Amino acid sequence: MQVYGKNYHTIWVHPDNKCIIQVIDQRKLPFEFQIIDLKTTDDAYEAIRNMTVRGAPLIGVTGAYGIYLSLINSNDGNWKTNLLKMADYLKSARPTAVNLSILIDEMVSLLADCGTKEIACNMAFKEANRMKSREIAWSEAIGDFGCELIEAISKKKNGQPVNILTHCNAGWLACIDWGTATAPMYKAFQKQIPIHVWVDETRPRNQGARLTAWELSQQGVPHTVIPDNAGGHLMQHGLVDLCIVGSDRTTSTGDVANKIGTYLKALAAFDNRIPFYVALPSSSIDFAMKDGVREIPIEQRDAEEVSWMEGKLGNGEIGKIRVVNEQSPVANFGFDVTPAKYVTALITERGICNATEEDIMNLFPEKKDEMKG
Ligand code: MRU
Numbered sequence: 001m002q003v004y005g006k007n008y009h010t011i012w013v014h015p016d017n018k019c020i021i022q023v024i025d026q027r028k029l030p031f032e033f034q035i036i037d038l039k040t041t042d043d044a045y046e047a048i049r050n051m052t053v054r055g056a057p058l059i060g061v062t063g064a065y066g067i068y069l070s071l072i073n074s075n076d077g078n079w080k081t082n083l084l085k086m087a088d089y090l091k092s093a094r095p096t097a098v099n100l101s102i103l104i105d106e107m108v109s110l111l112a113d114c115g116t117k118e119i120a121c122n123m124a125f126k127e128a129n130r131m132k133s134r135e136i137a138w139s140e141a142i143g144d145f146g147c148e149l150i151e152a153i154s155k156k157k158n159g160q161p162v163n164i165l166t167h168c169n170a171g172w173l174a175c176i177d178w179g180t181a182t183a184p185m186y187k188a189f190q191k192q193i194p195i196h197v198w199v200d201e202t203r204p205r206n207q208g209a210r211l212t213a214w215e216l217s218q219q220g221v222p223h224t225v226i227p228d229n230a231g232g233h234l235m236q237h238g239l240v241d242l243c244i245v246g247s248d249r250t251t252s253t254g255d256v257a258n259k260i261g262t263y264l265k266a267l268a269a270f271d272n273r274i275p276f277y278v279a280l281p282s283s284s285i286d287f288a289m290k291d292g293v294r295e296i297p298i299e300q301r302d303a304e305e306v307s308w309m310e311g312k313l314g315n316g317e318i319g320k321i322r323v324v325n326e327q328s329p330v331a332n333f334g335f336d337v338t339p340a341k342y343v344t345a346l347i348t349e350r351g352i353c354n355a356t357e358e359d360i361m362n363l364f365p366e367k368k369d370e371m372k373g
Helices: 041-049 056-072 079-091 099-111 117-155 182-190 207-219 228-236 262-271 357-363 365-370
Strands: 011-013 021-024 035-038 162-166 195-200 223-226 242-245 249-251 256-259 276-279 308-312 318-322 335-338 345-348 351-353
Touching: 011 056, 011 117, 021 056, 035 041, 035 056, 041 056, 041 079, 056 079, 056 099, 056 117, 079 099, 079 117, 099 117, 117 162, 117 182, 117 242, 117 276, 117 345, 117 351, 162 182, 162 228, 182 195, 182 207, 195 207, 195 228, 207 223, 223 228, 228 262, 242 256, 242 262, 256 262, 262 276, 262 335, 351 357, 357 365
Parallel strands: 162 195, 162 242, 195 223, 242 276, 276 345
Antiparallel strands: 011 021, 021 035, 249 256, 256 335, 308 318, 345 351
């Protein structure tokens, strides 16, 4: 996708040095566009943990490159033991997005039979690149399927823009290219289908206001940022035609973990009979889980994210201001779970399906072995 007219992914191999992985520093957006070098497993771990990179698909691919970096930095003698240690370490960086453990486990099993460190390094490089390309292809396919939904609504609106509400950033920044929730929007926009996106600001980290709004404006897609509480009101007044959100982990039964606040949007959409779609690649489906509310680990984050807000100050500098009374305790749950019954359908790289175990397994029959009894 475009940044100031130039095409970027959110992660790539340094053009002159294949031992360096480069990423966009998402903590600085939209105020500064900075690129960061990842040279070691620690760099990859920290980038995931401190949210330099964020969004489930990007976290997963950063983990895969983290495995590659761990091999580059291993000794010839201990690379296999180190590989397992580094895999566990990287997986511990963030708990909710399942893509991280899925891609790291995939890397480890692909590398298990390598005879030497050199062979393993070459293979890890190739596989991490392949996973990156696969994620981009999946996002684009999600875009094509989701665009059909937008097009169908557009046909009934006689040229009036289709109003799409989204939460958090499930855009190309979170997914390397295209995005998951945003891919159908970008595809529709390219096809000149009139759309307008309501962007939830997404407290406390403001991924909507800071990231989704920025990336939509970079591509020229009409949008409006709204406070998180506004969605229900807009829905009651016919100002939302459909919701599309992403997912950090979806169970085999269709329960969806996504950024905190998603569940409330799904409830409001349900009450107003507005379709609520979840766009996600299969790398975000946890086929071993069935009950999202009970089983999905929900990250609890630093209270500072709630009690302080970061932004551009009046003097042009980036700074933080305290917004919560110093004596008041704060809770900061990063994600919530939307039960499958509130999800109209899932938009995946293989097509659109109901959020039910039967329909999900029909799309991904090869995953039957991973399911719990
Ligand atoms: O905490 P983050 O920024 O890593 O949150 C993840 C997300 O971006 C969202 O929950 C998103 O909607 C799903 S990931 C494409």
